[in-house]
Amino acid sequence: MAAEPQKEWFEKDYYKTLGVNEKATAKDITKAYRKLARELHPDKNPGDAAAETRFKEVSAAYDVIGDEEKRKSYDEVRRLGPMAGGFGGPGGPGGPGGGFNVGFDDIGDLLGGLFGRGGRGGRGGPQQQSRAQAGADLEADLTLDFDDAVRGLETTITLTSEATCHTCSGTGSKPGSTPETCKVCNGKGVQDENQGLFSFSRPCASCGGRGAIITDPCTTCRGIGVEVRPRDVKVRIPAGVKEGQKIRLKGRGGPGRLGGPPGDLFVRIHVADHPLFGRSGNDLTIEVPITFAEAALGGTVKVPTLDGSPVTIRIPPGTASGKTFRLRGKAGAGDLLASVVVTVPDSLTDAQREAIEALAAASPDSPRAHLGV
Numbered sequence: 245m246a247a248e249p250q251k252e253w254f255e256k257d258y259y260k261t262l263g264v265n266e267k268a269t270a271k272d273i274t275k276a277y278r279k280l281a282r283e284l285h286p287d288k289n290p291g292d293a294a295a296e297t298r299f300k301e302v303s304a305a306y307d308v309i310g311d312e313e314k315r316k317s318y319d320e321v322r323r324l325g326p327m328a329g330g331f332g333g334p335g336g337p338g339g340p341g342g343g344f345n346v347g348f349d350d351i352g353d354l355l356g357g358l359f360g361r362g363g364r365g366g367r368g369g370p371q372q373q374s375r376a377q378a379g380a381d382l383e384a385d386l387t388l389d390f391d392d393a394v395r396g397l398e399t400t401i402t403l404t405s406e407a408t409c410h411t412c413s414g415t416g417s418k419p420g421s422t423p424e425t426c427k428v429c430n431g432k433g434v435q436d437e438n439q440g441l442f443s444f445s446r447p448c449a450s451c452g453g454r455g456a457i458i459t460d461p462c463t464t465c466r467g468i469g470v471e472v473r474p475r476d477v478k479v480r481i482p483a484g485v486k487e488g489q490k491i492r493l494k495g496r497g498g499p500g501r502l503g504g505p506p507g508d509l510f511v512r513i514h515v516a517d518h519p520l521f522g523r524s525g526n527d528l529t530i531e532v533p534i535t536f537a538e539a540a541l542g543g544t545v546k547v548p549t550l551d552g553s554p555v556t557i558r559i560p561p562g563t564a565s566g567k568t569f570r571l572r573g574k575a576g577a578g579d580l581l582a583s584v585v586v587t588v589p590d591s592l593t594d595a596q597r598e599a600i601e602a603l604a605a606a607s608p609d610s611p612r613a614h615l616g617v
């Protein structure tokens with residue numbers, strides 16, 4: 245039903261019929277119509293068949309472009325071809341794929357820009373079968389153990405998102421049925437359009453550039469080749485990933501429509517804290533408490549590593565609290581940065597007190613002499 249008036253729309257120039265410009269205001273159109281209707285009215289031209297035909301044409305033209313909504317659709321059809329305003333195929337209007345997106349924005353804008361036609365309206369109007377469309381980029385979160393983040397690993401994440409339809413493998417056709425070659429473009433997927441001096445190739449409006457029309461749409465995805473379902477995605481996490489880092493998995497995002505390429509999947513990394521280790525760039529950090537005696541006299545101290553086998557560091561005599569020792573290659577791809585911190589006991593035994601008092605007595609020089617107070 246919808247295809248017939250559209251074919252007529254495509255072929256007839258109602259603006260010309262009313263003698264108005266395509267950019268004419270609604271008021272101008274009504275004015276032009278009233279003037280013509282008065283002139284051509286059968287009461288005024290009894291027996292004039294030509295006038296009667298013209299009168300009917302003028303009425304039909306005004307019926308369409310005199311109505312704001314119809315005019316929008318008419319302009320659309322005139323610009324994009326007779327199939328643009330509806331699905332047009334055997335499914336008829338409202339047939340397969342209620343979710344098709346409008347697909348000709350850029351071309352419409354291009355033509356609009358070149359030829360001074362208005363921008364497109366009626367976005368919410370008649371549905372269109374779109375051309376190929378790239379899939380959406382998706383995001384997923386993944387929380388890693390501290391060790392896994394440092395060392396890297398291969399894991400699987402499950403996400404629920406748009407995915408290639410499992411029934412039709414994304415073809416949109418019911419299994420066993422074959423899409424029909426598009427008769428508008430003869431399967432080429434493009435149409436040539438002449439605009440005065442210019443000639444354009446644009447994606448075929450009838451088949452959306454695929455060259456084929458789905459005659460028997462898949463019932464799972466209603467012909468769009470895409471469904472929402474949970475799916476597993478293998479992720480290779482490189483060693484040394486950090487909190488908030490995004491890993492890009494090319495082509496693992498939303499599936500493309502009508503042969504378009506898939507989007508990418510971005511996995512946002514979260515790293516659980518470790519009770520002992522911290523991160524500093526590619527290096528690991530650890531705080532190593534030492535006694536005043538170890539700091540003053542020097543000694544050897546065992547430091548744990550992430551892989552479990554401890555390393556021994558030698559503290560030279562006179563080591564200041566906070567001094568950092570770099571243990572090369574002891575933290576996966578990076579180094580282990582061990583910072584010694586001199587601890588002060590919060591309670592003392594009698595023996596300790598005596599020893600420290602003896603130390604104080606043997607240390608007459610103030611470490612604050614340089615402050616001058």
Ligand SMILES: [Zn+2]
Nearest residue numbers: 409412462465
């Ligand atoms: Zn399907």
Ligand SMILES: [Zn+2]
Nearest residue numbers: 426429448451
């Ligand atoms: Zn086509």
